[in-house]
Amino acid sequence: MAVMVNRVLAWCFYAVIFTASSLTTAAPCGQASSVQGDNKRVVADAFDRWAAGGTRFFNDLLHENVVWRIKGSGPSVGEFRGREVFLDRAVRPFASRLSTPVRPTAVRIFADGDHVIAHWEGSGVARDGRPYANSYAWIMRMQDGKAAEVTAYLDLAPYDDVLRRIPLPAQ
Numbered sequence: 001m002a003v004m005v006n007r008v009l010a011w012c013f014y015a016v017i018f019t020a021s022s023l024t025t026a027a028p029c030g031q032a033s034s035v036q037g038d039n040k041r042v043v044a045d046a047f048d049r050w051a052a053g054g055t056r057f058f059n060d061l062l063h064e065n066v067v068w069r070i071k072g073s074g075p076s077v078g079e080f081r082g083r084e085v086f087l088d089r090a091v092r093p094f095a096s097r098l099s100t101p102v103r104p105t106a107v108r109i110f111a112d113g114d115h116v117i118a119h120w121e122g123s124g125v126a127r128d129g130r131p132y133a134n135s136y137a138w139i140m141r142m143q144d145g146k147a148a149e150v151t152a153y154l155d156l157a158p159y160d161d162v163l164r165r166i167p168l169p170a171q
Contacts, residue, residue: 039142040111043118047107055101058087063146074156076163094159097166100125102132116140116147127166134158 080086
C-alpha cells in the first residue's frame with residue numbers, strides 16, 4: 001500500500017512540475033509567443049514595404065547565408081546557398097526580363113515558432129508587354145529576425161516561360 005501511495009504522490013508531483021513549467025514557458029492561450037509574433041511581424045513588414053514599392057525585400061528579409069530551395073519540376077528548380085548567390089542566379093535574371101517588378105497583391109502570413117509561411121499572389125509585366133501572375137508559398141525558418149532557410153513553391157510554368165521568352169538585356 002505504501003508503495004502505491006508513493007507512486008501516486010510521485011506522479012502528482014511530476015504532473016504539478018510539468019504543468020508549472022508549461023505555464024511559465026508557454027504563451028497565454030490564443031496569443032503568439034514573442035519569437036513567433038516577432039517573426040511574423042518581420043515578414044509582414046517586409047511584404048508591406050515591397051507592396052508599397054520597396055526594392056530591398058530580399059536584402060531586408062534574407063540572412064546573408066540563406067539556403068533558398070525552389071521546389072517543383074523544370075529548369076528553375078534548385079538550391080541556392082547564400083543571399084547573393086540567390087539574387088544573382090534567380091532574382092536578377094528574372095527581374096531583368098520584366099518592365100514592371102513583381103509586386104505582392106494578396107498576402108497571408110502564418111507563423112509557428114521559428115517558421116513563417118507566406119502565401120501570396122504576385123503580378124508584374126514582362127518586357128514584351130505580357131502580364132506575369134503567379135501564386136507563391138514560401139516556408140521560412142527564421143533566425144535572429146532573418147530568413148535562414150526558405151522553401152519556395154510556385155507555378156514554375158509561367159516563371160520559366162518569362163525566362164525562356166524574354167532574352168536577357170545587354171549589359
